[in-house]
Amino acid sequence: MKTCRTHLLLCAGTGCVSNGAFEVMRSLEEEIKRHNLTEEVSIVATGCNGFCERGPTMVVQPDGIFYQRLTVDKVPHLVEEHFLKGRPVKELMYTEAKGRPPVPRMNDIEFFRHQVLIALRNRGRIDPEKIDEYIANDGYAGLARILKEMSPEEVISQIKKSGLRGRGGAGFPTGMKWEFARRSAADLKYIVCNADEGDPGAFMDRSILEADPHSVLEGMLIGAYAIGASRGFIYIREEYPLAVERIKRAIRAAEEYGLLGERIFGAAFDFSLRVVRGAGAFVCGEETALMASIEGKMGRPRPRPPFPAESGLWGCPTNINNVETWSNVPVIILRGADWYSSIGTPSSKGTKVFSVVGKVENTGLVEVPMGITLRKIIFDIGGGIPGGKRFKAVQTGGPSGGCIPENKLDLEVDYEQLAEAGAIMGSGGLIVMDEDTCMVDLARYFLAFLEDESCGKCVPCREGLQRMHEILDDITEGRGTMDHLVLLERLANTVKKASLCALGSTAPNPVLTTLRYFRDEYESHINEGRCPAGVCKALIRFSIDPEACTGCTACRKVCPTDCIAGERKQPHKIDPDRCIKCGACHEVCKFNAVRKT
Amino acid sequence: MMTIKLKIDKQDIEVPEGTTILEAARMLGIRIPTLCHHEALKPYGACRICLVEVRAGTARASTLVASCVFPVRQGLEVTTDSDEIREVRAGLLELLLARCPGSRQIRELAGEFGVHETPYTPRDHLCILCGLCVRVCDEIVGARAIDFSFRGQALDVKPPLLTPAGTCIACGTCTTVCPTEAVKLEEIARVPYGHAVSETHPGERCRVCGTHPTKPEFPANYDDWFPK
Amino acid sequence: MDPETLERLDCLIDEAGLEETDLIGAMQDIQRELNYLPEEAMRLVAQKIGVPLSQVYSIATFYKTFSLEPRGRHLINVCMGTACHVRGGVQILEKLKRILGIDTGGTTNDQRFSLEAVRCLGCCGLAPVIMIDGKFHGKLTQKGLDRILEQYE
Ligand SMILES: Cc1cc2nc3c(=O)[nH]c(=O)nc-3n(C[C@H](O)[C@H](O)[C@H](O)COP(=O)(O)O)c2cc1C
Ligand code: SF4
Ligand code: SF4
Ligand code: SF4
Numbered sequence: 019m020k021t022c023r024t025h026l027l028l029c030a031g032t033g034c035v036s037n038g039a040f041e042v043m044r045s046l047e048e049e050i051k052r053h054n055l056t057e058e059v060s061i062v063a064t065g066c067n068g069f070c071e072r073g074p075t076m077v078v079q080p081d082g083i084f085y086q087r088l089t090v091d092k093v094p095h096l097v098e099e100h101f102l103k104g105r106p107v108k109e110l111m112y113t114e115a116k117g118r119p120p121v122p123r124m125n126d127i128e129f130f131r132h133q134v135l136i137a138l139r140n141r142g143r144i145d146p147e148k149i150d151e152y153i154a155n156d157g158y159a160g161l162a163r164i165l166k167e168m169s170p171e172e173v174i175s176q177i178k179k180s181g182l183r184g185r186g187g188a189g190f191p192t193g194m195k196w197e198f199a200r201r202s203a204a205d206l207k208y209i210v211c212n213a214d215e216g217d218p219g220a221f222m223d224r225s226i227l228e229a230d231p232h233s234v235l236e237g238m239l240i241g242a243y244a245i246g247a248s249r250g251f252i253y254i255r256e257e258y259p260l261a262v263e264r265i266k267r268a269i270r271a272a273e274e275y276g277l278l279g280e281r282i283f284g285a286a287f288d289f290s291l292r293v294v295r296g297a298g299a300f301v302c303g304e305e306t307a308l309m310a311s312i313e314g315k316m317g318r319p320r321p322r323p324p325f326p327a328e329s330g331l332w333g334c335p336t337n338i339n340n341v342e343t344w345s346n347v348p349v350i351i352l353r354g355a356d357w358y359s360s361i362g363t364p365s366s367k368g369t370k371v372f373s374v375v376g377k378v379e380n381t382g383l384v385e386v387p388m389g390i391t392l393r394k395i396i397f398d399i400g401g402g403i404p405g406g407k408r409f410k411a412v413q414t415g416g417p418s419g420g421c422i423p424e425n426k427l428d429l430e431v432d433y434e435q436l437a438e439a440g441a442i443m444g445s446g447g448l449i450v451m452d453e454d455t456c457m458v459d460l461a462r463y464f465l466a467f468l469e470d471e472s473c474g475k476c477v478p479c480r481e482g483l484q485r486m487h488e489i490l491d492d493i494t495e496g497r498g499t500m501d502h503l504v505l506l507e508r509l510a511n512t513v514k515k516a517s518l519c520a521l522g523s524t525a526p527n528p529v530l531t532t533l534r535y536f537r538d539e540y541e542s543h544i545n546e547g548r549c550p551a552g553v554c555k556a557l558i559r560f561s562i563d564p565e566a567c568t569g570c571t572a573c574r575k576v577c578p579t580d581c582i583a584g585e586r587k588q589p590h591k592i593d594p595d596r597c598i599k600c601g602a603c604h605e606v607c608k609f610n611a612v613r614k615t
Numbered sequence: 616m617m618t619i620k621l622k623i624d625k626q627d628i629e630v631p632e633g634t635t636i637l638e639a640a641r642m643l644g645i646r647i648p649t650l651c652h653h654e655a656l657k658p659y660g661a662c663r664i665c666l667v668e669v670r671a672g673t674a675r676a677s678t679l680v681a682s683c684v685f686p687v688r689q690g691l692e693v694t695t696d697s698d699e700i701r702e703v704r705a706g707l708l709e710l711l712l713a714r715c716p717g718s719r720q721i722r723e724l725a726g727e728f729g730v731h732e733t734p735y736t737p738r739d740h741l742c743i744l745c746g747l748c749v750r751v752c753d754e755i756v757g758a759r760a761i762d763f764s765f766r767g768q769a770l771d772v773k774p775p776l777l778t779p780a781g782t783c784i785a786c787g788t789c790t791t792v793c794p795t796e797a798v799k800l801e802e803i804a805r806v807p808y809g810h811a812v813s814e815t816h817p818g819e820r821c822r823v824c825g826t827h828p829t830k831p832e833f834p835a836n837y838d839d840w841f842p843k
Numbered sequence: 844m845d846p847e848t849l850e851r852l853d854c855l856i857d858e859a860g861l862e863e864t865d866l867i868g869a870m871q872d873i874q875r876e877l878n879y880l881p882e883e884a885m886r887l888v889a890q891k892i893g894v895p896l897s898q899v900y901s902i903a904t905f906y907k908t909f910s911l912e913p914r915g916r917h918l919i920n921v922c923m924g925t926a927c928h929v930r931g932g933v934q935i936l937e938k939l940k941r942i943l944g945i946d947t948g949g950t951t952n953d954q955r956f957s958l959e960a961v962r963c964l965g966c967c968g969l970a971p972v973i974m975i976d977g978k979f980h981g982k983l984t985q986k987g988l989d990r991i992l993e994q995y996e
């Protein structure tokens with residue numbers, strides 16, 4: 019970084035970019051030039067800092083002032099006031115609620131205050147496209163240390179001691195996995211970084227790759243040294259163009275610096291890395307399918323054993339870890355296993371990155387120590403449910419996970435506690451749902467997703483999910499019977515026990531947990547023909563409350579089938595026969611007069 | 616070679632390392648039903664009918680694994696028949712019966728497990744997608760003329776681009792391994808184009824029986840090999 | 844296909860690499876170049892990389908990225924992720940279908956738009972989200988869609 023008085027750390031993650039971060043940046047540059055401040059103020063485009071909801075965001079260092087929802091037209095005022103006159107601009111600061119005083123400093127904002135950044139240590143602090151900035155922040159120091167001072171066995175024992183577990187889903191102890199791969203004798207071994215990030219509602223891997231790609235490279239280098247691998251792959255979704263671009267750039271930079279290639283740091287250690295783009299298949303996140311895909315085949319899982327550590331890519335021992343797992347590794351090496359294992363719960367060490375999304379005030383990405391309660395994440399960090407609605411459930415672990423109801427909100431998040439509640443840690447998506455979310459519809463949604471993404475190889479998953487989906491269609495469309503529930507549970511059991519890979523064997527989880535905690539909602543659909551949350555189209559009706567309607571005509575204008583009638587300033591009326599239940603009227607009515615029953 | 620000792624249905628057996636549970640059970644004369652397994656082909660593990668219970672050493676709980684792909688381990692205890700196994704197999708057969716109500720083999724096997732009807736809306740497939748035809752064409756014939764296409768419930772076995780497969784040598788091997796008689800050479804409607812080529816290239820040109828020259832590389836199109 | 848296009852594809856494949864592991868990457872590049880995978884292109888890839896056509900076809904139908912039909916000039920990806928689902932992603936998709944008069948996976952007659960429903964786009968903070976030609980549009984409402992589509996010719 020240049021030695022300037024002030025640094026503007028402008029978020030250039032996907033979320034902020036789509037909200038116009040680059041336009042804001044250009045206009046900042048212009049204004050700064052116009053005021054002759056170029057020597058004093060520098061702009062750094064950083065990776066995602068997690069608070070995408072409020073984007074584009076910017077942190078002014080060294081004072082740590084946090085600006086949010088920046089727009090081009092507000093930039094001139096901002097530059098003049100803050101950087102010329104030294105008066106921070108209150109209107110662009112974060113406020114917890116309307117009427118509350120603004121919170122100027124990033125570290126005082128509830129969303130950031132509770133976070134402990136390890137995997138995301140450099141987020142929003144460095145320019146991810148500059149390897150020098152990573153290096154200036156202890157980057158590649160872990161690699162240097164192991165190559166100078168540690169044997170591969172010592173590295174593995176450190177990782178084992180740290181208690182790090184895989185962040186990609188199953189939570190398998192990373193050190194043990196490396197040890198298996200180390201013990202497999204072979205001339206050629208591979209390392210793979212799983213960046214296929216398929217769980218809907220989770221985007222931590224994208225964020226890490228965008229904000230700090232070198233931390234993943236360094237982790238992989240350390241892992242490669244530990245298990246004796248000389249080649250590596252990063253398998254990354256094509257839908258993440260920015261992340262692909264950044265990681266490719268990072269690889270080129272590392273190659274130029276001699277951090278990839280032959281005789282790295284002069285040690286007898288060679289390692290080369292390639293990027294493979296995933297072509298749109300969720301199942302390719304499963305490790306055996308991922309390997310088939312790298313080999314240039316259809317991404318279909320195969321039975322294990324043999325495990326990748328014995329026979330993986332082209333039959334060679336292969337070690338696969340998730341992005342977040344890799345990015346934790348350099349810090350553990352640098353700061354020691356004891357430090358790392360002092361954070362967290364007895365069985366789950368360190369931190370976990372969660373994406374808090376759905377019906378929650380502050381959506382975004384947070385990194386918190388294991389053992390924090392769900393309540394704290396959702397209500398303190400996430401700021402609770404917007405619009406004064408009531409919390410209903412939180413879904414963790416993506417399509418293989420489960421829904422956790424309100425009375426379990428105080429459980430301390432770790433692998434075991436979540437499993438006990440019928441959910442899983444998964445990749446860390448936390449989808450918050452309020453009273454307007456129908457749990458039967460949600461279960462159906464996940465099944466439809468997995469049915470679509472199933473590779474179709476094995477019978478239980480291919481045929482079973484399709485039939486479970488049919489049953490849930492029946493229930494949500496008002497044709498359900500109580501026998502359906504019995505059949506659904508039996509079928510869920512078959513699919514769970516018999517499927518070849520974890521996609522199938524975990525697919526029934528959302529159905530089973532919603533049946534466990536929200537059975538009453540299923541029963542309302544079946545026995546009363548009613549969707550309590552007002553979601554299932556076949557069971558709801560739109561109508562206009564004549565008392566509340568002001569006759570503003572907004573609904574009439576948006577209705578695609580012209581089935582709303584009424585004069586200006588007179589109560590409007592919906593023709594139920596022609597209504598297609600698109601909800602457009604409900605969306606636009608400012609007076610809450612459109613009712614769903 | 617190392618040998619492995621294990622117990623299957625309470626009987627002791629010692630087999631070479633790398634043997635699958637299914638093979639070991641068959642040595643003992645224990646029958647495990649299978650649909651996607653074939654001795655001549657690599658294990659595949661897709662139909663899941665061959666599930667058995669295994670318990671390793673001191674573990675208290677047992678898990679279900681597909682016996683056709685699971686390699687034996689030292690001290691493994693295997694159960695090939697139990698209420699749980701029958702229940703899961705019956706569940707699978709209900710699904711298969713709904714997919715292929717017209718298939719004699721599926722009806723018979725389902726009958727063995729007490730499944731005579733299915734709770735789901737029937738479809739009218741014959742193919743159970745066991746992949747035997749695809750694998751035999753790859754592993755034995757070497758033509759790789761047919762493969763799976765699409766995925767999930769749309770998964771299908773079709774010649775590429777739904778046009779006559781240039782690499783099919785019309786050997787008919789796929790039809791002989793198909794457990795449900797879904798592929799029939801004469802019944803071109805099932806895999807309509809895959810075997811159409813048989814009319815121009817009679818079966819004796821099969822590469823396996825070596826009556827025509829083979830090339831070291833994989834040809835893009837077998838047509839190139841034949842004299843014009 | 845005209846000789847120039849074939850030539851271009853030939854170069855693309857050479858650049859992607861000629862090992863089996865490069866196959867999917869080469870097909871992705873072709874898909875991006877032409878907006879679909881024509882039959883000749885699939886034959887060309889199979890021949891150059893030395894894999895049977897059946898493998899190319901199974902990959903082309905297995906992965907969602909590929910399309911065997913020509914796609915429109917602009918590709919609209921509607922996020923069907925969970926966060927978008929609970930914030931009304933379905934209504935957005937339905938509305939787009941109505942505006943464009945096509946179904947998911949379809950292309951408008953004037954070849955202007957193709958519509959796809961995709962997995963989580965990783966912008967859940969902005970749910971519901973769509974991505975048009977790689978550009979994200981978030982916090983959508985049914986009402987605002989027309990104006991967004993206008994930006995694409
Ligand atoms: C259907 C399915 C999808 C998966 N998707 C991902 C994924 O997108 N990213 C990931 O890291 N792991 C995913 N996994 C888990 C991987 O198979 C594997 O366990 C993980 O990459 C191992 O890395 P870890 O030990 O660091 O967690 C998936 C598993 C299944 C069964
Ligand atoms: S469980 Fe589903 S995804 Fe996994 S192998 Fe079977 S069909 Fe494929
Ligand atoms: S008949 Fe054709 S498709 Fe069938 S096994 Fe022989 S070569 Fe393969
Ligand atoms: S056609 Fe026959 S052999 Fe081929 S997958 Fe279908 S059932 Fe199996």
Ligand code: FES
Nearest residue numbers: 660662663665683
């Ligand atoms: S015979 Fe074992 S899974 Fe089909």
Ligand code: FES
Nearest residue numbers: 922924927966967
């Ligand atoms: S759920 Fe739509 S972007 Fe993640």
